[in-house]
Amino acid sequence: MITLLILILITVVVLIAIAKFIPGGRKFSTYFILGCIALIMLIPFYMMFVMSTHTTSEIYSFPPAVWFGQSLGENFKNMTAAVNIPRAFINSCIITISYTTLVLLFCSMGGYAFAVYDFPGRKKLFAILLATMMIPWTAGIIPWFIMMSRFGWINDFKALIIPGCANAFGIFWMRQYCQNNVPTSLMEAARIDGCSEWTIFFRVIAPVLLPAYASLGIMQFVNVWNDFMQPLMILRKEELQTLPLLLKTMVSDRGTDYGAMMLASTCAVLPLLIAFLCASKFFMSGLTAGAVKE
Known part of the structure; x- marks a missing residue:
């Protein structure tokens, strides 16, 4: 030493x-x-x-x-003898990809609306949205579980996908990016050409938001892929388990095969590394966008 x-x-x-x-x-x-x-x-x-x-x-x-x-x-x-890795991998992919896709869609639409449109109560509504970010997630976990139970979504992927697909952080992130990087002249030119608001967003604005999509997508992807508590509460059936839940089942009081568990952990980490490497360029540009003003 x-x-x-x-x-x-x-x-x-x-x-x-x-x-x-x-x-x-x-x-x-x-x-x-x-x-x-x-x-x-x-x-x-x-x-x-x-x-x-x-x-x-x-x-x-x-x-x-x-x-x-x-x-x-x-x-x-x-x-492979202890756990069904392929099934858990598919379950994690279904939940993570579905959730991330919906987050990018709805949060970009919400952030764009807050950044561009001037509607009554916009500032107050945005302040309320930011206030929800100060509430710990654990404070709402019991009401969330009761709500999912009454919806009949226990042992259903919808409980892990739909409730958070328009979250406050995602809307805030996209709103800040739109304010700093989407010129109003671009939207005005599209309106002069006769484009509808939907066409402006999906064909003009969405390509400009690509760095923000990449950075927000990676953050949401990692959070959902590694989530343990919510799947533990919702997914009771073994065939619905995600990779973090599957890793838990490999730990036993009778003895744990740490070699096999480390191999399973490697299988769980590799998709995150690949996703980050593929989108790292856009991820960094999304993080630094708007930091330097001309």
């Missing part, structure tokens, strides 16, 4: 010296520090991938394994 602290201290001193005395050293030091932070944040993912290729006894061994093992096939057999 002392040796590690000494190495960190020496590295910091060297970086400070490089930044101060070498031309371009400040930029190098900045990128080096950011790279080290990124590597540290990737360590848990790397160890999860590594442990998915080892048996439970190898995972518990000391020193811990830091390279890939040869038990991937065995863990895969144990995982």
Whole structure:
């Protein structure tokens, strides 16, 4: 431990010296520090991938394994024998894709309306909308469950998709983006050409909102994909379980196969990584849009 602290201290001193005395050293030091932070944040993912290729006894061994093992096939057999990963994966995809699609549709329409149209009570209604964001989600979980039960939506994906498809954060996000990045001249030109309001939104405004769609879509996708509490309360049947619920069933008092569980966790994480990598360009542009004014 002392040796590690000494190495960190020496590295910091060297970086400070490089930044101060070498031309371009400040930029190098900045990128080096950011790279080290990124590597540290990737360590848990790397160890999860590594442990998915080892048996439970190898995972518990000391020193811990830091390279890939040869038990991937065995863990895969144990995982498929214990849980139905394909069914849970399909369930998670149905819920997440449906929810994210509806959120992007309704929240963009709501945000566009708040940003563009001047209707009576707009400011008060928007203030009420923002106030709902201050209420903890747990405060409404019991009324939400009672409502879903009375609707007959227990063991139904609709209970996890419909209630939140027009949420306050999504409307706020799209409203801010529309205000900063949608020029009124664009809408006026479309109206002069005879376009209806629906045509203006779907054919003129929606393409401009692509970065906001990507950033909001990724955030909603991750939240719903990783959601545990709501599916736990609604989905009682085993064939309806999502991936987070399935991972819970792999933990047992009689013993847990951590190799198989890490492999299942890897299967649950990969779609999130792929989705982020595919939309990372638009995600970053959506986060920074409007931050710099010309």
